Amino acid sequence: MYLADSRSTPPPHTSTGVGRRSAVPGTVLALGAVSLVTDVSSEMVTAIMPLYLVTGLGLSPLGFGFLDGIYNGAGALVRLLGGHLGDRGGNRHKSVAAAGYGLSALCKPLLLLVTTGPLIGAVLAVDRTGKGLRTAPRDAMISLATEPAQRGRAFGVHRAMDTTGALLGPLVAFALLRLAVDGYDAVFAVSGCIAALGVLILLLFVPGHRGTEPGAARPSGHERGWRAALGLLRLSGLRRLTGCAVLLGLTTVSDSFLYLLIQRRLGLPGHLLPLLPLGTAAAFLVLAVPLGVAADRIGRRRLFPIGHLLLLVGYGLLLVPLSDGWAGVLPVLVLHGAFYAATDGVLAAAAADTLPPAQRGTGLALVGTGQALARFTGSLVFGALWSAWGTGIALATATGALAVCTAAAMVVLRRSGSRMAAESAS
């Protein structure tokens, strides 16, 4: 597969690409390993948290659900901060990412010490702050380490490794609980050790200060400030991409709503609800690399809206259910996973194409934050529609809006894509 690809993809524009190229740079594999290990660690905790609160501590977990809104807002801002800090001083992505991974790793042993709802909520909030901090620098490192023509594949490999970790985490956690009944402390301790290992892999195997791309001018002071971050939106390519990501984010149904819709509209018994995210993750895992490669071939900006087209088909299957039960559920989950595989890493790769290396982290954070806030707003609106008119009309409205936005994104991104091609050719 790799040989065929290397013949069909155009040669890279950068001068570093002369001679031998590996399928995915070592930096990307190292960052993928860090994400895999870290996700095992964090998903272990997530998987057992309800059980721990209810049967371990005797708490009713509804008590601290209110922290949720705070997480959502704060997480988005922290991501911007992480991207901005990573860009400063030329290239400090590795240090900022290490701080983010380290912060989350420290939270796991803290869970051994706190036993009340609000304190546990606070520790989980710090954990998420670490996640927000590291996301943009990590994606910036992936994009900076990879030749432009290979970015879709690189992000695909990273996301596949990340998802593998997320799928393994709960398995490890429940295996531990089987070894030691009620051994929640053992789960937290092991989770902490695994998280520490992730930080260590980052420190040892991800090159730091690898500088910006060869030949690029060092950023001058004013290019690095907050004003410069907003100034990034003057880049027409980034502005269009961010606009499309926001529009599409507003009209996609959030995961938890989608799983509820699937369960109710396709008549799946309620107790199978927790299995649905596994289906999406499995499809994402399998399709992330092939669709990343496809993005490199046909264009990231073309695949991103096509990914939403796949989701649109999924909504259609829910609106007009062809069959009930698993036979109806599986195609929707596969399409949902394919949607993530065609958009998640692909959006980062597409954004990287438009960004100067010195502002890669800030720019990626800007796109990611815009998308996240749009999705959060979209889910509030969708919740209101659902309450007012029920599932059918809410879903039909979301489907219609997504169709319009997808069509618009196809036009907007194709136009800016061809302009970019013209710019780089000249």
Add this chain to the structure above:
Amino acid sequence: MTRKSRILALLTAVLVLGSIAAFAVHHAAERADRRGRPQPGGPAVADGRVSLTAPAGAGRRMIFRSTAYGPHRDELASVPAEQPGGQRATSGVKCLRFFAAGGTGICLRGAQGPLRNGYRAVVLDERLNEQRSYPLAGVPSRARVSPSGHLVAWTVFVKGDSYGATAFSTRTSILDTRTWKLQDNLEEYDLKVDGHGYRSLDVNVWGVTFSDDDHFYATVSTRGQTYLAAGDVGAATLTTVHSNVECPSLSPDGTRVAYKRRVPGLPADSPWRLNVLDLRTMTETATAEHSNIDDQAVWATDTTLVYARPGKFGTDLWTVPADGSGTPKQLASAALAPAFIG
């Protein structure tokens, strides 16, 4: 650092972290083992027969989940209601949550699957034989049976059923043991809040307490507010009748509801106090229990309440008069989820 020394550093770290992890798991497994051995000073426990109907002249009994260390940990156990600290007769039936009335028992228990932990609601007959069992969507929380034994209800916590990934929500079901008809999710009932029809996705229902085979009370929460709601099983309706009520428990004479009330100004991790609401006058009485109570209380008689408080071995059962007088007294250690029979 050369590549070799980096790999060496990683291997060293794997060994060190692996040892720490192995020690933590070993320690937890040892502790789990210890729980299988009786604890000095713990309640006396012996194999016995537990029945959900008291034979004539045998007197009232309390049946509950015994969390005392030893081979019968987490099994349903029975003691005379007059001697709650006496020797426990254990049944061999394990439950996380339990309740019984009218010869019917409901037992919410864990059911380990090949990939993930599952839970089941098991309906028990008077000899604790399994009649039917239903898979649950989440972690068991509350269980109740109607006085006749015909209806059972349970509540579980479900994760990922909400706007955000960390929020939890509840799902409450009612099962008719005569027809085995299951109302899987009470959120589908028609809800009236303050007299007006109300629909919102963030509605949660939990903690059913039955008055008869048609009517019950439960907690309804939406937009950060909790309510006492009166439910009608046949009409599938819920109507709020009071606010700031969680985990209601109807007195045997049907006149009062004991519940946990969120008291403003208390610490966020212990906001609940045990109160009693008179349904005719709608007056609230604070009980003499002044600590945080996160449980659905049970009426031992028309005048006394029983509820769980965190203890040395899981939870202990405490009792307090329902009229606000007296002081709380410990009823039994290492016990949870009581039901009074006979």
